Amino acid sequence: MIPDDLRYTAEHEWVKVIDGGVRVGITDHAQEALGDIVFVTLPAPGTSVEAGQPLGEVESTKSVSDIYAPVSGEILARNDVLDARPELVNADAYGDGWMIEIKLADPSSVDGLLDAAAYTKLVSEG
Amino acid sequence: MTEDPPGTQDPVSLLHSPLHARHLALGAKLGEFGGWAMPLEYAGGGVLAEHAAVREAVGIFDVSHLGKASVQGAGAADFVNATLTNDLDRIRSGQAQYTLCCDAETGGVVDDLIVYLRADDDVFLVPNAANTAEVVRRLAAAAPGGVEVRNLHLDFAVLAVQGPRSADLLAALGLPAGHEYMSFIDTVWTSPAGVDVAVTVCRSGYTGERGYELVVPSGRATVVWDALFDAGAAFGVRACGLGARDTLRTEMGYPLHGQDLSMDITPNQARVGWAVGWKKPQFWGRDALLAERAAGPRRILRGLESLDRGIPRPHMVVHSASGEGNVVGEVTSGTFSPTRRVGIALALLEPAVAEGDEVTVDVRGRVCAMRVVKPPFVVASTR
Numbered sequence: 001m002i003p004d005d006l007r008y009t010a011e012h013e014w015v016k017v018i019d020g021g022v023r024v025g026i027t028d029h030a031q032e033a034l035g036d037i038v039f040v041t042l043p044a045p046g047t048s049v050e051a052g053q054p055l056g057e058v059e060s061t062k063s064v065s066d067i068y069a070p071v072s073g074e075i076l077a078r079n080d081v082l083d084a085r086p087e088l089v090n091a092d093a094y095g096d097g098w099m100i101e102i103k104l105a106d107p108s109s110v111d112g113l114l115d116a117a118a119y120t121k122l123v124s125e126g
Numbered sequence: 127m128t129e130d131p132p133g134t135q136d137p138v139s140l141l142h143s144p145l146h147a148r149h150l151a152l153g154a155k156l157g158e159f160g161g162w163a164m165p166l167e168y169a170g171g172g173v174l175a176e177h178a179a180v181r182e183a184v185g186i187f188d189v190s191h192l193g194k195a196s197v198q199g200a201g202a203a204d205f206v207n208a209t210l211t212n213d214l215d216r217i218r219s220g221q222a223q224y225t226l227c228c229d230a231e232t233g234g235v236v237d238d239l240i241v242y243l244r245a246d247d248d249v250f251l252v253p254n255a256a257n258t259a260e261v262v263r264r265l266a267a268a269a270p271g272g273v274e275v276r277n278l279h280l281d282f283a284v285l286a287v288q289g290p291r292s293a294d295l296l297a298a299l300g301l302p303a304g305h306e307y308m309s310f311i312d313t314v315w316t317s318p319a320g321v322d323v324a325v326t327v328c329r330s331g332y333t334g335e336r337g338y339e340l341v342v343p344s345g346r347a348t349v350v351w352d353a354l355f356d357a358g359a360a361f362g363v364r365a366c367g368l369g370a371r372d373t374l375r376t377e378m379g380y381p382l383h384g385q386d387l388s389m390d391i392t393p394n395q396a397r398v399g400w401a402v403g404w405k406k407p408q409f410w411g412r413d414a415l416l417a418e419r420a421a422g423p424r425r426i427l428r429g430l431e432s433l434d435r436g437i438p439r440p441h442m443v444v445h446s447a448s449g450e451g452n453v454v455g456e457v458t459s460g461t462f463s464p465t466r467r468v469g470i471a472l473a474l475l476e477p478a479v480a481e482g483d484e485v486t487v488d489v490r491g492r493v494c495a496m497r498v499v500k501p502p503f504v505v506a507s508t509r
Contacts, residue, residue, distance in 0.1 A: 035155075035166075035167060035172055035173055035369065036172045036173050036174040036175075038174075038437070038462045038467075039435050039437070039462075041435075059437055059462075060173075061173040061174065061369065061373060061461060061462050061464070062166075062173065062369055062461070064437070064439075064490070087174075090172070
């Protein structure tokens with residue numbers, strides 16, 4: 001499941017352009033590979049993040065992975081619901097399982113991300 | 127996201143269970159266990175749902191990667207009793223026992239295994255997948271004339287049926303279910319389709335729940351598997367992978383060989399001295415283990431329970447919480463407890479660290495507070 005209207009990273013984050021910035025989560029492929037997610041650690045609003053740098057962690061019953069910032073900017077919001085209900089990332093990776101919103105330092109930075117076709121190719125090539 | 131976790135591929139060099147096609151049909155994610163490609167979890171399930179099925183209803187695991195071996199001939203039981211640690215005189219024919227195969231010199235653990243005592247001249251062994259060849263090699267090399275040790279690893283499949291509804295499920299199929307914990311029944315069972323299957327039903331498992339381990343000829347494994355799932359829907363049955371088996375056994379504090387027991391970790395250190403027949407005149411590792419027991423082990427396996435959101439994982443370093451924060455040990459098994467919703471671990475700690483103490487664990491550079499506790503982390507319901 002790779003929606004056409006999102007952008008992606010090679011590290012399996014998705015990026016959706018919203019009013020004032022972007023919303024970010026991990027892809028369905030990523031949640032499937034991780035298994036049942038039990039903790040999501042996310043930065044507080046106001047935190048500055050840099051593209052390619054870890055901004056949080058997602059931990060499943062069996063392993064832990066970093067979440068990388070797809071773009072540089074400032075955290076506008078974090079999905080507090082995930083503190084109590086991390087399983088939403090498994091159930092609805094592109095919807096209720098969203099993780100953070102970022103105000104872009106450079107509005108054109110989204111253009112450098114993968115589109116759905118490129119991400120599909122990346123996933124299918126393993 | 128960094129990378130896909132291991133276990134999502136199925137390397138062709140690995141051995142397959144006789145139930146492999148069933149696992150693929152159920153959308154299993156496979157992982158490598160002792161040279162075998164076995165289910166980690168199933169599509170539509172996952173570790174949490176599979177774990178819950180075993181705690182609340184009934185789950186079925188394919189554990190055919192486990193080893194099987196026989197020791198037969200006049201004096202077979204005496205030979206096993208003079209080599210493996212536990213005292214076979216504590217059980218009678220028709221009962222099973224947890225025991226250890228230790229190195230004769232060091233007392234390190236070659237493997238932990240279950241022995242089925244069929245008769246004085248007939249003992250069946252279930253070692254771990256990765257260690258079966260070595261256990262068989264050591265026993266065969268030491269066996270006296272008239273005692274034959276055979277590796278039957280591929281001859282049998284093993285299905286673990288675990289959970290509070292497991293007895294109801296077996297009874298519904300006409301399989302024996304009323305026998306006591308750690309006893310077994312050899313029977314010929316006729317499947318609903320009329321196929322006769324020689325099956326050994328043992329009241330045992332690795333989950334802390336009431337349960338059974340069914341040893342069946344490999345060629346009949348699918349007959350038993352299919353019957354269990356056909357009848358199991360009424361009992362809330364779920365196929366369970368080895369991911370859930372690991373969270374279930376960790377909640378019980380059961381050691382896993384290769385992590386909590388090894389050639390470098392003795393029974394005294396892992397606190398499985400209850401599986402050693404200390405009064406026996408002879409067993410492999412006796413001298414070394416008695417000496418260590420008298421001197422006191424240099425480290426002890428204890429439970430850790432997370433006091434925050436940290437999840438301890440194997441090889442993470444444990445520090446004292448007070449003073450200098452000295453290194454006091456290492457995590458050997460650690461995971462998220464689905465029942466308790468906290469991180470739990472088994473860790474080898476210096477003897478000075480006591481139950482109730484607070485320690486810290488370095489969780490990828492983060493200092494996480496943990497309490498030293500006595501396992502199990504969840505009350506066992508095996509009986």
